[in-house]
Amino acid sequence: MADTESAPRLKAPAGTCDTHLHIYGSKDDYPEAPTSPFPAPFAPPEAYEKVMTRLGIDRAVVVQPSAYAKDNRCTMDAVAALGKHRARAVVVVDTDVSDETMQSLTEQGAVGIRFHMLPGGVLPWDIIEEMAAKVTAYGWHVQLQLDGRLFPEKEAVIRRLPGNLVIDHTGKFLEPVTTDDPAFKVMLDLVARGNTWVKLSAPYETSKVGPPTYDDVGALAKALIAAAPERMMWASNWPHPSAQPNPPDDAMLLDMMLDWCPDDAVRQKILVDNPAEVYGFK
Numbered sequence: 001m002a003d004t005e006s007a008p009r010l011k012a013p014a015g016t017c018d019t020h021l022h023i024y025g026s027k028d029d030y031p032e033a034p035t036s037p038f039p040a041p042f043a044p045p046e047a048y049e050k051v052m053t054r055l056g057i058d059r060a061v062v063v064q065p066s067a068y069a070k071d072n073r074c075t076m077d078a079v080a081a082l083g084k085h086r087a088r089a090v091v092v093v094d095t096d097v098s099d100e101t102m103q104s105l106t107e108q109g110a111v112g113i114r115f116h117m118l119p120g121g122v123l124p125w126d127i128i129e130e131m132a133a134k135v136t137a138y139g140w141h142v143q144l145q146l147d148g149r150l151f152p153e154k155e156a157v158i159r160r161l162p163g164n165l166v167i168d169h170t171g172k173f174l175e176p177v178t179t180d181d182p183a184f185k186v187m188l189d190l191v192a193r194g195n196t197w198v199k200l201s202a203p204y205e206t207s208k209v210g211p212p213t214y215d216d217v218g219a220l221a222k223a224l225i226a227a228a229p230e231r232m233m234w235a236s237n238w239p240h241p242s243a244q245p246n247p248p249d250d251a252m253l254l255d256m257m258l259d260w261c262p263d264d265a266v267r268q269k270i271l272v273d274n275p276a277e278v279y280g281f282k
Helices: 045-055 073-082 099-108 125-136 148-160 182-192 215-227 250-260 264-279
Strands: 017-021 059-063 087-091 110-116 141-145 165-167 196-200 232-234
Touching: 017 045, 017 232, 017 264, 045 073, 045 250, 059 073, 059 264, 073 087, 073 099, 087 099, 099 110, 110 125, 125 141, 125 148, 148 182, 165 182, 182 196, 182 215, 196 215, 196 264, 215 232, 215 250, 232 264, 250 264
Parallel strands: 017 059, 059 087, 087 110, 110 141, 141 165, 165 196, 196 232
Antiparallel strands: none
């Protein structure tokens, strides 16, 4: 079982942001969608606040989980509970979303649309350009999770997207690749454009090496940090829904950054400055 008590070795700088977590409420209040890829754990805002205290996190980005498909109520309620001064949301909306709903979500703290191109995702590739254009008008970005091995196949459509792009989980290569792999090189090229950020997160979902530093995924993270430190961000992926009932230790996932990024000044960018820019924290 994950340790939930000990403090991390890494002392998080003021303003540290966890750029990817999920909140799950009671099944009576927030029923799961039929497309949910796995049972949703009970993980309310007050449980996550304990994680924030333990790790020294000041800011958080609540990402709409696959369990709720396009029902964003739990995610937006979580932002309200955590406080808009320290929380933002990435939500799922479809082509039929009204301008009134977009405006309301924006005012409540939504800053991005999630395209989850893996089991449980509900938005298809064929609307990503249309939706990117729609949400960019509200200052939102596109958050994209896919099997990173598909980057060469999807590069053209990704390059056509207006606005900013955030790529999940170090590219989420379902079979970890090496840094000279063509798919990883496409990802590096996308980051080099200047409007693409990467979350260094959830290595346990794809690593074949394992903790504490997940060296196969870590090699990709280190290459990304070396190439564009100003485009990297960190995230916990709490409560680790795909890793239940034995999730990784959140402190270990923060301490992982000591290995992936030994430079204090660069870690300041990854933990604080870059997310402040992307998510609009002052």
